[in-house]
Amino acid sequence: MHESFLQQTIELAKKNVQTGSGGPFGAIICHNQQIISACSNRVTVDNDPTAHAEILAIREACKQLNTFQLADCVLYCSCEPCPMCLGAVYWARLKQVFFACNRYDAAQAGFDDSFIYDEIATIAEKRKITMQQVALKESLSPFIAWQEQENKMPY
Numbered sequence: 001m002h003e004s005f006l007q008q009t010i011e012l013a014k015k016n017v018q019t020g021s022g023g024p025f026g027a028i029i030c031h032n033q034q035i036i037s038a039c040s041n042r043v044t045v046d047n048d049p050t051a052h053a054e055i056l057a058i059r060e061a062c063k064q065l066n067t068f069q070l071a072d073c074v075l076y077c078s079c080e081p082c083p084m085c086l087g088a089v090y091w092a093r094l095k096q097v098f099f100a101c102n103r104y105d106a107a108q109a110g111f112d113d114s115f116i117y118d119e120i121a122t123i124a125e126k127r128k129i130t131m132q133q134v135a136l137k138e139s140l141s142p143f144i145a146w147q148e149q150e151n152k153m154p155y
Helices: 002-018 053-065 083-092 103-108 114-120 141-148
Strands: 026-031 034-040 073-079 096-101
Touching: 002 026, 002 034, 002 053, 002 073, 002 096, 026 053, 034 053, 053 073, 053 083, 073 083, 073 103, 083 114
Parallel strands: 073 096
Antiparallel strands: 026 034, 026 073
């Protein structure tokens, strides 16, 4: 079963390359062993650096199920999720992830995201992109308002 869904992600990724629609990545999300979303990478065609196959599949699955958590769903992807997609996987609370290629295979093909893994482990002030916290008097007010909100939807 897992092999079949993974094979479909590979076909999505290959078709995406062949049609010039984006990068060589595909993702499928299943709920109760039924496909509820199937997407390919659209970074270059949409001019959107977040339009990775996994992100698009998560967005579509959430719309299909009318929820922001996919705890009963499984993600299948043609390649191991990058750091951004990995974060989305955890925020979406997916049950399981299966992937065909790993990050080292992707790096061999020119999609090396090891520098992002390195940056995540680096303190903000020492990252390659300048980052600096600026404390304002009202900085914490959104969090205080959230904590005081009685009818909030925790996530």
